[in-house]
Amino acid sequence: MTERVLIIDDEENIRQMIRLTLETAGYEVGEAKDGMEAFAVLGSDSSWDVVLLDQRMPEMQGTDVLRRLKVLVPSAAVIMMTAFASVELAVEAMKLGATDFLRKPMTPEIVRNAVSAVRAKVTKPHVEEIGDEYKQSRARMVTMNGFTLLRASDVKGALPQKPNERRFLVRRPNGSEREVVVEISDEAIEPATQFAGGEPIERSFWTTQAETFLSDFIWTDGNLPGTGRLILKAIEREQLEKLRQPEKQK
Secondary structure, eight states: OOOEEEEEOSOHHHHHHHHHHHHHTTOEEEEESSHHHHHHHHHHOOOOSEEEEESSOSSSOHHHHHHHHHHHOTTSEEEEEESSOOHHHHHHHHHTTOOEEEESSOOHHHHHHHHHHHHHHHHSOOHHHHOHHHHHTGGGOEEETTEEEEEGGGSTTOOOOOTTEEEEEEEOTTSOEEEEEEEEOHHHHHHHHHHTTTSOOOHHHHHHHHHHHHHHHHHHHSSOOTTSEEEEOOOOHHHHHGGGHHHHHO
16 A cells, blocks of 8 residues: 655645655655645545654644644654754654654655655564663654664663763664764863853753754764764853853752
């Protein structure tokens, strides 16, 4: 049976590009320009396998549409799309039930890989390959462009990490896995320590920064670093300011 994909996006040229890409790959494709039109389509026909959902649309944001989709088509895999991607938004979408998160502009290859990857997750889940820690940490897992990113601290048997390193297990769209290390340089550590007033910096801060850095690389490059290692050399001032927030609240 031909798998069916519904595209929900207010930009006609985006819908046309995705439609052509997926129809060429053998999928049956439908379209809706916003959430309300999508609800009308799904109300009369809920037999869709995948939904590609834009985040920024008139009237109703993608995350709001997503909440309704999980009621109307609970079995469908939902892939979020946006030009304004962030790890925080990706995590929120995952908690609401999204399966993947694509950053615009997208290449046809990224679209095909993402749809293929989410269908593979439905038909052949890999949970057993990682263990119970994977199941327990699902809400903290980030997925983008068909790549699944999991903190190594949540993976059974992962190698220990140095204080200035954060390790991640990344699954590619084809199902293969690779460990990626993000090294935190002295150039990043020094200003962060100053902003924290010399106090020890919470482990979660560095983990989040490393996760964001790796996610941005995957979103932008569409692949993993060739060496399996990235070096985080700077932290944005907005993120540094957050280190002072606990002090202001006292």
